[in-house]
Amino acid sequence: MGAFLNKQGRLASRLRWIPAFAGMTVFASSPALAASGEPVNPWVAAAYLVAGVLFILALRGLSSPETSRAGNRYGMVGMLIAVVTTLVTHSIASLPEIGVAILIGGSIGFITARKIAMTDMPQLVAGFHSLVGMAAVLVGIAAYLNPGAFGILDATGEILTVSRVELGLGVAIGAITFSGSVIAFLKLNGNMSGAPIMLPMRHVLNLGVLAGIIGLTAYFAIAPTVGTGAIFWTIVGLSFLIGFLLIIPIGGADMPVVVSMLNSYSGWAAAAMGFTLGNTAMIITGALVGSSGAILSYIMCKAMNRSFISVIAGGFGADTGPSDGAAKIDRPWKRGSAEDAAYMMKQAESVIIIPGYGMAVAQAQHALREMGDMLKEQGVSVKYAIHPVAGRMPGHMNVLLAEANVPYDEVFELEDINSEFAQADVAFIIGANDVVNPAAKTDKGSPIYGMPVFDVEKAKTIFFVKRSMGGVGYAGVDNEVFYMDQTMMLLSDAKKMCEEIVKAL
Amino acid sequence: MDFISILSIFVMACFVGYYVVWSVTPALHTPLMAVTNAISSVIIVGALIAAAAGSQADGGQTAKWLGLVGVVLASVNIFGGFAVTERMLAMYKKKERK
Numbered sequence: 001m002g003a004f005l006n007k008q009g010r011l012a013s014r015l016r017w018i019p020a021f022a023g024m025t026v027f028a029s030s031p032a033l034a035a036s037g038e039p040v041n042p043w044v045a046a047a048y049l050v051a052g053v054l055f056i057l058a059l060r061g062l063s064s065p066e067t068s069r070a071g072n073r074y075g076m077v078g079m080l081i082a083v084v085t086t087l088v089t090h091s092i093a094s095l096p097e098i099g100v101a102i103l104i105g106g107s108i109g110f111i112t113a114r115k116i117a118m119t120d121m122p123q124l125v126a127g128f129h130s131l132v133g134m135a136a137v138l139v140g141i142a143a144y145l146n147p148g149a150f151g152i153l154d155a156t157g158e159i160l161t162v163s164r165v166e167l168g169l170g171v172a173i174g175a176i177t178f179s180g181s182v183i184a185f186l187k188l189n190g191n192m193s194g195a196p197i198m199l200p201m202r203h204v205l206n207l208g209v210l211a212g213i214i215g216l217t218a219y220f221a222i223a224p225t226v227g228t229g230a231i232f233w234t235i236v237g238l239s240f241l242i243g244f245l246l247i248i249p250i251g252g253a254d255m256p257v258v259v260s261m262l263n264s265y266s267g268w269a270a271a272a273m274g275f276t277l278g279n280t281a282m283i284i285t286g287a288l289v290g291s292s293g294a295i296l297s298y299i300m301c302k303a304m305n306r307s308f309i310s311v312i313a314g315g316f317g318a319d320t321g322p323s324d325g326a327a328k329i330d331r332p333w334k335r336g337s338a339e340d341a342a343y344m345m346k347q348a349e350s351v352i353i354i355p356g357y358g359m360a361v362a363q364a365q366h367a368l369r370e371m372g373d374m375l376k377e378q379g380v381s382v383k384y385a386i387h388p389v390a391g392r393m394p395g396h397m398n399v400l401l402a403e404a405n406v407p408y409d410e411v412f413e414l415e416d417i418n419s420e421f422a423q424a425d426v427a428f429i430i431g432a433n434d435v436v437n438p439a440a441k442t443d444k445g446s447p448i449y450g451m452p453v454f455d456v457e458k459a460k461t462i463f464f465v466k467r468s469m470g471g472v473g474y475a476g477v478d479n480e481v482f483y484m485d486q487t488m489m490l491l492s493d494a495k496k497m498c499e500e501i502v503k504a505l
Numbered sequence: 506m507d508f509i510s511i512l513s514i515f516v517m518a519c520f521v522g523y524y525v526v527w528s529v530t531p532a533l534h535t536p537l538m539a540v541t542n543a544i545s546s547v548i549i550v551g552a553l554i555a556a557a558a559g560s561q562a563d564g565g566q567t568a569k570w571l572g573l574v575g576v577v578l579a580s581v582n583i584f585g586g587f588a589v590t591e592r593m594l595a596m597y598k599k600k601e602r603k
């Protein structure tokens with residue numbers, strides 16, 4: 001009975017908010033109704049809705065490689081419908097200019113997409129995110145300068161309160177996406193050091209700027225007139241600044257999370273602009289992209305056993321840890337040769353290959369696939385094992401292996417293959433390190449403790465392809481696997497080593 | 506459209522997004538990011554409106570040029586995003602059964 005009362009009490013306390021919420025909605029919705037004086041053509045709304053549904057189908061298609069290409073086509077059709085609908089329903093004063101703009105942008109995009117190397121996908125995606133962010137900022141500014149064209153004026157010729165909030169949020173998220181993505185691009189592209197850059201007092205500074213943006217957006221919404229643009233421009237300026245400040249302290253190892261997070265932001269920016277325009281296609285897309293990026297960030301964080309907050313706080317991989325550096329100097333390890341590896345793998349029944357970012361850097365995926373094919377011809381079962389955070393963005397390794405013609409049904413995720421290491425004759429680690437480090441399971445003091453890793457130490461023989469004994473993963477932790485009895489270190493460039501093994505086979 | 510119906514669409518779409526994205530196979534997470542990139546460029550709709558409106562109002566001329574730049578940026582993304590996704594998806598092949 002007591003519990004029941006308690007429940008009721010809680011229910012009542014929740015219900016108290018409902019009148020307030022309802023009041024807010026009325027307040028928010030009534031001016032919008034009054035303002036959109038022009039009658040909305042139901043066919044136009046329906047066309048945008050169809051575009052939105054096609055975008056949902058585009059993502060749905062990606063649930064399996066077989067349906068994925070059809071999905072991508074749905075996406076293209078959706079975009080075409082959205083653009084054509086917009087063009088035919090607005091009186092166009094500048095069609096030639098628009099045509100030229102689409103032509104210029106389209107050819108740049110198309111040529112880039114055709115030429116880009118698959119190893120450079122993370123940079124490309126980060127660069128594309130920055131463009132969406134900038135486009136959102138430009139649309140927001142245009143709507144602020146010419147609100148009449150966007151139908152967001154009230155009877156007195158001022159921008160609607162609800163639209164001001166949407167505009168403020170839209171430009172803010174867009175600007176953060178832009179400057180954050182530019183930094184991510186520069187880091188991924190190697191124009192800027194991947195090491196975290198730590199500013200003094202950065203948490204105080206970031207929170208201050210963030211509070212400034214929120215406060216100014218609120219003030220912008222309730223200000224009696226939007227005639228003076230100072231508030232609006234300060235919001236834009238501060239948002240560019242915070243995007244920059246947020247990403248510079250984040251290290252290279254956390255880049256998969258950052259890229260996913262910016263993916264999410266670009267979606268929310270599009271959604272905010274969709275609210276301003278009352279456009280269903282933009283709102284649906286924004287929500288889809290926003291949740292997609294958020295889910296990917298969550299998956300990446302979980303795969304590294306790091307909380308989202310600690311990634312955003314930054315600084316991971318900054319300290320090189322001289323303490324464990326001292327311990328690793330004199331430990332014995334065995335060096336293997338390409339011939340050893342070829343011989344052992346030829347004799348093996350099953351080989352599991354674990355590729356990591358080092359393979360991508362060395363462009364070794366083709367040589368690796370050739371090695372795998374030769375082993376398969378010898379009757380060896382070859383499987384590829386991919387950790388969720390291998391590479392610099394979600395799914396990066398899968399794309400690289402696909403590019404090298406590795407069939408996708410030979411490529412396995414962590415949880416699907418981890419139990420097979422106990423039966424495997426050979427674990428072939430190429431360019432990966434932290435994802436095979438048993439310290440994640442045993443050493444509570446390790447920075448990577450708790451991260452799910454491959455149980456490579458259960459395999460009968462381990463080959464570890466690595467450039468030298470000096471470097472240790474992004475996390476800067478020593479790896480017990482180097483010194484195990486069954487481990488042979490193959491110290492060489494990943495591509496060269498694969499080619500030598502192919503020769504030896 | 507009034508704010509509450511827009512908000513309803515948004516909230517529903519978030520749920521749809523949540524379930525659809527969880528069903529995406531991890532092997533296709535990179536194409537997922539590329540294609541979400543392409544479709545988030547539906548923001549081109551806003552840029553087109555700004556560019557099309559021309560200079561009826563005070564800020565119209567500036568807004569038009571900003572809109573045109575927005576159209577360029579969004580087009581890079583639309584064409585680039587869909588093309589690169591197509592290119593990646595074409596590489597995913599099944600094992601040839603002999």
